Structures are given as C-alpha cells and as structure tokens.
Amino acid sequence: MDLLVQEGNVQVGRRSKYSDEFRHDAVALYRASDRSSVKAVADRIGVNHETLRQWIKAADEADSLNGSAGGLSGDERAELARLRKAEREWQQEREILRKAAQFFAKEMK
Secondary structure (H helix, E strand, C coil): CECCEEECCEEECCECCCCHHHHHHHHHHHHHCCCCCHHHHHHHHCCCHHHHHHHHHHHHHHHHHHCCCCCCCHHHHHHHHHHHHHHHHHHHHHHHHHHHHHHHHHHHC
8 A cells, every 4th residue: 555645746655665465464364363462463473563453443444344344244243242242241240159159158167
C-alpha cells in the first residue's frame, strides 16, 4: 500500500516498506494464532505492535464491508456475542460458588 498522495506536482507521504502481501500474511498469522497478543505476534514477525494492530483493524473493517468477517453473517455474529457474554456470566457464577463452598468448608471445621 502506497502512502503517496499527489498534491499538484509534489508527492506527500512516503512509500511503505511492507508489501500488501506481507501485511495480509501478518494479519493471517495473527488470526491463526488463536488471538494471542498482538505484541507477541508483532515481535515474532519483526514489526511494531501498533503497526500490526492497525493492519488488523483495517483488515477487519475491509472484511465487514465485504461481508466476510470470519464467514459469519450479522445474525451469527450477534448470536456468538450473546453466547460469549452468557459464558462469561456462567464462569463468574461458578467462581462465586467455588469461593462460597471454600468459605463454608472452613467454617464447618
């Protein structure tokens, strides 16, 4: 992706040192890494983590415009978000019950 902009006869900006193919591969690597930290993936491929984060954001926006965000439709994404929220709630409830059981086990001794 070139960042050169023509203003009259003067070029403003600079050419990116990373090819579009490299950017695409970097985003694919991040997505295939089970969403491990952006910093870990960026360190592994030798780019700044903010640079990789911007590439991921741009790719996500492009995917949502193309309707190919992970192969899920809008309804499926909404359902996935709802299920993930419910799972977080169940995990919190389980943790509360585990702590309560430990507390009452101590009280009975």
